[in-house]
Amino acid sequence: xxxxxxxxxxxxxxxxxxxxxxxxxxxxxxxxxxxxxxxxxxxxxxxxxxxxxxxxxxxxxxxxxxxxxxxxxxxxxxxxxxxxxxxxxxxxxxxxxxxxxxxxxxxxxxxxxxxxxxxxxxxxxxxxxxxxxxxxxxxxxxxxxxxxxxxxxxxxxxxxxxxxxxxxxxxxxxxxxxxxxxxxxxxxxxxxxxxxxxxxxxxxxxxxxxxxxxxxxxxxxxxxxxxxxxxxxxxxxxxxxxxxxxxxxxxxxxxxxxxxxxxxxxxxxxxxxxxxxxxxxxxxxxxxxxxxxxxxxxxxxxxxxxxxxxxxxxxxxxxxxxxxxxxxxxxxxxxxxxxxxxxxxxxxxxxxxxxxxxxxxxxxxxxxxxxxxxxxxxxxxxxxxxxxxxxxxxxxxxxxxxxxxxxxxxxxxxxxxxxxxxxxxxxxxxxxxxxxxxxxxxxxxxxxxxxxxxxxxxxxxxxxxxxxxxxxxxxxxxxxxxxxxxxxxxxxxxxxxxxxxxxxxxxxxxxxxxxxxxxxxxxxxxxxxxxxxxxxxxxxxxxxxxxxxxxxxxxxxxxxxxxxxxxxxxxxxxxxxxxxxxxxxxxxxxxxxxxxxxxxxxxxxxxxxxxxxxxxxxxxxxxxxxxxxxxxxxxxxxxxxxxxxxxx
RNA sequence: GCUGCUGUAGCUCAGAGGUAGAGCACUCCCUUGGUAAGGGAGAGGUCGAGAGUUCAAUUCUCUCCAGCAGCACCA
Numbered sequence: 001x002x003x004x005x006x007x008x009x010x011x012x013x014x015x016x017x018x019x020x021x022x023x024x025x026x027x028x029x030x031x032x033x034x035x036x037x038x039x040x041x042x043x044x045x046x047x048x049x050x051x052x053x054x055x056x057x058x059x060x061x062x063x064x065x066x067x068x069x070x071x072x073x074x075x076x077x078x079x080x081x082x083x084x085x086x087x088x089x090x091x092x093x094x095x096x097x098x099x100x101x102x103x104x105x106x107x108x109x110x111x112x113x114x115x116x117x118x119x120x121x122x123x124x125x126x127x128x129x130x131x132x133x134x135x136x137x138x139x140x141x142x143x144x145x146x147x148x149x150x151x152x153x154x155x156x157x158x159x160x161x162x163x164x165x166x167x168x169x170x171x172x173x174x175x176x177x178x179x180x181x182x183x184x185x186x187x188x189x190x191x192x193x194x195x196x197x198x199x200x201x202x203x204x205x206x207x208x209x210x211x212x213x214x215x216x217x218x219x220x221x222x223x224x225x226x227x228x229x230x231x232x233x234x235x236x237x238x239x240x241x242x243x244x245x246x247x248x249x250x251x252x253x254x255x256x257x258x259x260x261x262x263x264x265x266x267x268x269x270x271x272x273x274x275x276x277x278x279x280x281x282x283x284x285x286x287x288x289x290x291x292x293x294x295x296x297x298x299x300x301x302x303x304x305x306x307x308x309x310x311x312x313x314x315x316x317x318x319x320x321x322x323x324x325x326x327x328x329x330x331x332x333x334x335x336x337x338x339x340x341x342x343x344x345x346x347x348x349x350x351x352x353x354x355x356x357x358x359x360x361x362x363x364x365x366x367x368x369x370x371x372x373x374x375x376x377x378x379x380x381x382x383x384x385x386x387x388x389x390x391x392x393x394x395x396x397x398x399x400x401x402x403x404x405x406x407x408x409x410x411x412x413x414x415x416x417x418x419x420x421x422x423x424x425x426x427x428x429x430x431x432x433x434x435x436x437x438x439x440x441x442x443x444x445x446x447x448x449x450x451x452x453x454x455x456x457x458x459x460x461x462x463x464x465x466x467x468x469x470x471x472x473x474x475x476x477x478x479x480x481x482x483x484x485x486x487x488x489x490x491x492x493x494x495x496x497x498x499x500x501x502x503x504x505x506x507x508x509x510x511x512x513x514x515x516x517x518x519x520x521x522x523x524x525x526x527x528x529x530x531x532x533x534x535x536x537x538x539x540x541x542x543x544x545x546x547x548x549x550x551x552x553x554x555x556x557x558x559x560x561x562x563x564x565x566x567x568x569x570x571x572x573x574x575x576x577x578x579x580x581x582x583x584x585x586x587x588x589x590x591x592x593x594x595x596x597x598x599x600x601x602x603x604x605x606x607x608x609x610x611x612x613x614x615x616x617x618x619x620x621x622x623x624x625x626x627x628x629x630x631x632x633x634x635x636x637x638x639x640x641x642x643x644x645x646x647x648x
Numbered sequence: 649g650c651u652g653c654u655g656u657a658g659c660u661c662a663g664a665g666g667u668a669g670a671g672c673a674c675u676c677c678c679u680u681g682g683u684a685a686g687g688g689a690g691a692g693g694u695c696g697a698g699a700g701u702u703c704a705a706u707u708c709u710c711u712c713c714a715g716c717a718g719c720a721c722c723a
Binding site: 106114116204205206207208209212213214218219220221223253254260261262263265313316317320341342344373375376377378379380381385434469470471472473475492494496521555556557558559560585586587588589590591592593594595596597603605607608609617619624626 | 649650651652653659679680681682683684685686696713714715716717718719720721722723
């Protein structure tokens with residue numbers, strides 16, 4: 001047998017016989033390492049300890065201390081152990097796939113009745129039994145036909161299909177956890193006892209389509225989460241609780257921001273408090289955009305089918321549009337219109353009105369455009385995913401040469417806005433041509449190159465998302481991370497050579513000839529509805545002072561103070577602060593609690609003492625401490641705090 | 649849109665084949681209280697909509713609508 005050379009992370013090398021396993025290697029290094037070893041990275045690929053090494057390679061032995069591989073193995077083995085537990089309890093259930101995902105895994109089963117939450121307890125108990133049994137994990141590489149036949153015989157049709165989908169050059173790996181067997185590419189731990197029995201939890205049951213395809217059968221899915229130890233699990237459960245407490249739907253009700261109701265599914269009834277946030281944000285964006293060279297327009301909501309036919313939406317987007325038929329008496333045929341799902345076609349109409357010169361470019365046209373999209377019912381979610389919303393939309397008409405500068409300009413604009421709104425960092429994804437697209441490959445080459453060189457010129461880091469572009473052009477998507485680590489795609493910057501073509505947009509160049517402009521679609525917040533949802537969840541309802549709907553409540557302690565309370569409110573209001581009086585016949589404790597629950601950032605308490613001194617006692621939301629201040633000072637201070645960031 | 653679950657007072661929820669209950673919120677009264685719920689009384693519901701079974705339906709069945717979770721979707 002020939003020798004192979006292994007290179008360790010520290011650069012040391014070792015000659016071993018071909019077919020040596022990572023476990024052998026670990027043992028040859030030290031007993032303690034062999035004990036701790038769980039898997040190996042071999043030329044960057046995650047290996048079982050039991051896989052034979054066939055050629056020269058760089059190797060690193062993983063232990064439970066290595067975050068990513070340890071968690072991957074734990075979660076992956078949990079998926080198998082769970083599947084085994086399910087088949088132990090219900091032998092008729094067919095297994096499919098069970099990948100690692102997020103903080104755990106899921107496994108899809110083919111079964112008539114869905115699992116119930118009560119079933120989960122039984123499955124968890126069986127899983128613990130399997131872990132306690134410390135069943136060894138064994139692998140065999142099988143011939144494709146043999147594996148296929150085996151699964152046909154044991155009646156696992158989904159596994160047969162999986163085998164057929166495994167590329168021909170890949171080995172078919174069969175795993176055993178004790179006497180339970182599954183098809184899997186691995187890698188796995190050495191025995192089930194390595195799983196932390198106190199650091200997992202089955203979290204939910206649901207259904208999912210086979211292979212994610214809505215035309216294929218629906219399977220019953222069980223989700224689990226797993227960590228290396230109990231504390232990590234607890235920390236994650238706490239995170240879930242935290243996310244739940246931040247839910248914008250709940251805070252929206254508690255803070256009296258908005259409501260939604262059956263008669264208008266997916267549309268928001270904004271209450272005074274919520275609308276205050278909305279307008280404060282919109283006023284801010286309007287000022288920012290003006291300062292950045294945008295002109296604002298406004299275009300119709302109900303637009304004839306004929307324009308949507310020209311723009312291509314009627315073909316490609318019709319199922320998502322609200323169609324409005326108007327049946328006029330004496331009309332030869334019904335007039336068919338659609339609520340606009342996007343603003344772009346209308347913006348081209350404004351652009352087309354009157355001859356444009358190259359001197360007009362780049363022309364930045366913004367609209368707080370109210371759009372309506374018939375989103376599938378299952379997609380609706382609070383104010384985050386709705387059917388009626390307003391975008392902070394703009395289209396930049398420009399020449400190809402201008403794309404780079406406009407891209408850089410927009411990214412700076414976006415960074416400034418996000419920072420003002422409390423998001424210090426964001427990620428950029430460059431999405432390339434999708435399978436379903438319009439335009440020639442040459443044109444895509446061209447535009448993708450232009451956009452990529454634009455993003456490069458900003459020297460910001462970005463990742464590439466292959467095939468994720470819009471059907472008409474490549475795009476940059478901007479993701480922000482919120483206070484508890486979730487990411488949200490908000491901003492977008494899309495290069496579109498097609499719509500100007502379809503809708504006949506032109507400009508007169510220096511040469512006196514007509515040319516086709518490019519159109520850049522861009523948004524910073526995305527939609528006001530969704531972004532406000534994100535702001536609420538990011539801040540857990542404690543919005544920055546300038547956005548808080550009620551910034552100050554002035555609360556009387558005794559009714560003798562009422563008159564002065566109103567005086568204080570008037571002074572604050574005059575300074576531009578959103579202040580309210582609370583002179584109800586309630587104790588100060590009660591008022592403090594109520595306004596704290598309502599997330600009012602500042603409470604001013606007024607008793608006999610304050611009336612006498614012409615002072616106020618300031619209490620900040622969430623703080624126990626209070627501070628006595630002269631009226632003038634508190635007005636100046638809160639007035640300054642309420643100034644939007646772009647005006648400071 | 650698909651699968652499952654849910655729909656009872658403004659909110660959170662209990663309940664049962666014989667036309668409904670709690671806490672909070674609301675109104676009124678007492679209380680003027682110094683930083684996260686003072687006390688009492690009162691008012692409030694076509695039990696999501698429609699159809700069916702039944703002597704009787706809010707309760708059982710079916711259809712629809714909406715919400716929730718996941719999937720699919722998200723130019």
